[in-house]
Amino acid sequence: MKSKKLQFIYVLCFCTVAAFLFSSNSGGITGKSQSGCGPAGGCHNGSQNTTMTVTGIPGAGFVAGTTYPLTLTITNASKIRAGFNLTVDIGTLAAGAGMALNGTQELRHTTPKAAAANNTTWTFDWTAPAAGSTLNVFVAGNAVDFTGGSNNDEFDTDAFTFNAAAAALSPTVTSVTATSITTSGATVNAQINANNSNTGAIIEYGTTVSYGSTANMTPNPVTGNTAVAATGNITGLNAGTLYHYRVKATNANGITSSADATFTTLVPANINSIEKTGIELFPNPVADFLFYKNKESQSDVRFVIMGVNGTTQAVNIEKLANGHYKLQTTALAAGNYVLVMELDGKKYYHHFAK
Numbered sequence: 001m002k003s004k005k006l007q008f009i010y011v012l013c014f015c016t017v018a019a020f021l022f023s024s025n026s027g028g029i030t031g032k033s034q035s036g037c038g039p040a041g042g043c044h045n046g047s048q049n050t051t052m053t054v055t056g057i058p059g060a061g062f063v064a065g066t067t068y069p070l071t072l073t074i075t076n077a078s079k080i081r082a083g084f085n086l087t088v089d090i091g092t093l094a095a096g097a098g099m100a101l102n103g104t105q106e107l108r109h110t111t112p113k114a115a116a117a118n119n120t121t122w123t124f125d126w127t128a129p130a131a132g133s134t135l136n137v138f139v140a141g142n143a144v145d146f147t148g149g150s151n152n153d154e155f156d157t158d159a160f161t162f163n164a165a166a167a168a169l170s171p172t173v174t175s176v177t178a179t180s181i182t183t184s185g186a187t188v189n190a191q192i193n194a195n196n197s198n199t200g201a202i203i204e205y206g207t208t209v210s211y212g213s214t215a216n217m218t219p220n221p222v223t224g225n226t227a228v229a230a231t232g233n234i235t236g237l238n239a240g241t242l243y244h245y246r247v248k249a250t251n252a253n254g255i256t257s258s259a260d261a262t263f264t265t266l267v268p269a270n271i272n273s274i275e276k277t278g279i280e281l282f283p284n285p286v287a288d289f290l291f292y293k294n295k296e297s298q299s300d301v302r303f304v305i306m307g308v309n310g311t312t313q314a315v316n317i318e319k320l321a322n323g324h325y326k327l328q329t330t331a332l333a334a335g336n337y338v339l340v341m342e343l344d345g346k347k348y349y350h351h352f353a354k
Contacts, residue, residue, distance in 0.1 A: 016281055026083075028100070028108030033087040033138040036157040050076045050156040056126075060196065061165030064161045067094075067127040074120045076143030077086065081112035082120035087142045090132040094125040128164070135162040150170075169195035170254025174227065176247050179265040183239040186263055189248040190217070197251035198223055203232045205245040205248075207336035209260055217247065238306050238338050240267035240349045263330040271340060271347040281339065285353035288330040291338070294323040296317055302342040303327055307335070315339075329354060 056070035074082040077329070085108045086093075092104040099122060113120050120143075142155040150211050172193040180187040188203045198221040204211040217232035229248075237243060240266045248257045267273070274281070278295040292303075303315040303325075315326040327339075332354045340351045 004342065005109045016300060019109060019147045027110050028083050028085060030085060030102040030106055032085040032140045034140070034157060035036060036155055036158075039141050047077070049154045049219065050074060050082070050141050052139050052141045052156065052158045054137050054160045056140065056232075057135070057162040058165070061163045062128045062148045063165050064128050064130050064132075065123050069123055070137075070140065071127050072122045072124070072140040072141075074115075074143060076115070077118050077119055079115065079143035079154060081114055081146045081274060082141060082143045082306060083109040083112045084122070084142070087138045089136045089138075091129045091135060092127050093346075094127070096124040098122060099124060101239060103194060112146060117145070120204065133164045135164075136160070136308050137162070146299055163238055164263075167246060168197065168253040171197075171199045171201075171222070171249035171251050171256045172196055172227070173201075173247050173249050173256050176258040176261060178245065178261065181266060183262055183268055184237045184264045185188055185235040186243075188215075188232050188234065188245060188263070189256065190230050192217075192230045192251075193227045194222045194224055194249075195253070196225045199249050199251040201230050201232075201247060201249040203245055204257075205234055205243055209244050211244060211246070214220070222249070237265045238336075239265055240263050240273075240338055241351065242272070250299055265273060265282070265315070267349055268347075270348050274341075274348045277348065279341075279348065281350045281352065284351075286329045286332075287354075290327040290329050292325040292327060292341075294343070297322045298343045300344050301325065301344070304340045304342075305329075306338045306340060307331070312340075 019185050032161050053073045056068050062068060072086060074084060074085060076082065076243055087106045091109050093101060095101045095107060098113055099107050101107060105123060109122070113122070137160040140155065140157045142153055144153045172195065173190055175191040178186045178188050179189060192199060192201055196260060200221050202218040203215045203217060205215070205311055206212040215232045215234050217230045219228065219230065222228050222230060242262055244260055244262050246253060246258045246260050280293040304312050305319055306312050307317055318326040320326055336351065339352060341348045
């Protein structure tokens with residue numbers, strides 16, 4: 001009788017130990033993310049019919065110090081559960097449901113998880129480090145039939161690489177041109193790359209490199225990370241006047257201005273340049289008076305001053321002699337102007353500055 005009791009105790013102990021041995025790794029093991037769980041890894045047999053994916057890092061890359069929820073998916077068409085061991089080479093991990101950490105860069109399952117439509121998924125957090133441009137994720141995945149044995153398990157290993165996002169950049173402005181120039185306006189065109197940060201763009205313009213006036217460009221904002229065609233219209237300009245302009249683009253990372261460029265507004269068809277006449281106008285720039293001399297005498301002489309905003313004003317004049325006049329400019333503000341002269345029915349223009 002005593003012998004039978006001992007035999008029973010031995011059998012019970014053997015079963016307990018055997019059950020422990022067969023189930024001790026069901027909660028996952030560490031150190032297998034690269035070597036795997038097959039015969040070479042020392043724990044499972046079977047063919048490699050298991051695939052894995054890791055998702056959650058944006059296509060543009062990860063940003064230093066940012067936490068990303070990652071998803072590991074193990075796919076196998078014939079097994080009902082799966083487990084894993086995963087490590088990262090930079091940053092830190094935080095375990096999600098059904099997982100356990102080993103240090104800060106290694107995860108494992110705590111119990112084989114049931115598959116749904118051939119996929120078993122786990123979600124966990126990864127926090128990017130302050131420095132580091134490439135993340136490598138190593139995974140060993142094992143799909144099982146959950147019978148307690150390992151002969152039919154199907155494992156595989158895989159590695160995934162994710163790059164850091166490009167450094168935040170101020171916008172890029174290229175191909176700046178002025179088109180559709182008229183007597184009072186122009187269209188300014190540019191190619192603007194927002195470099196992944198919403199960007200607003202304006203035209204700065206004026207008769208000097210100090211500009212002084214602005215006009216909005218569209219689209220607003222410019223988005224994305226490729227060059228986008230942007231346009232803006234300038235109106236209310238003075239005819240026959242040289243204008244300086246540039247495009248200024250602004251986003252959260254900085255401001256970019258194009259090089260200075262110029263265009264000259266058109267002169268109305270009925271207004272002529274004085275360049276090929278005997279007309280003299282001096283000094284330029286002016287202070288209080290602008291002097292007009294013409295070798296040819298006209299019976300009907302009229303003068304109008306046009307400002308850069310398109311406004312016009314009559315001029316107080318004093319006839320000094322035939323074909324010789326003094327035009328008062330004392331009241332003019334500092335800036336650039338066009339003098340329009342009507343001489344016996346013909347119009348001429350002259351640029352001058354105050």
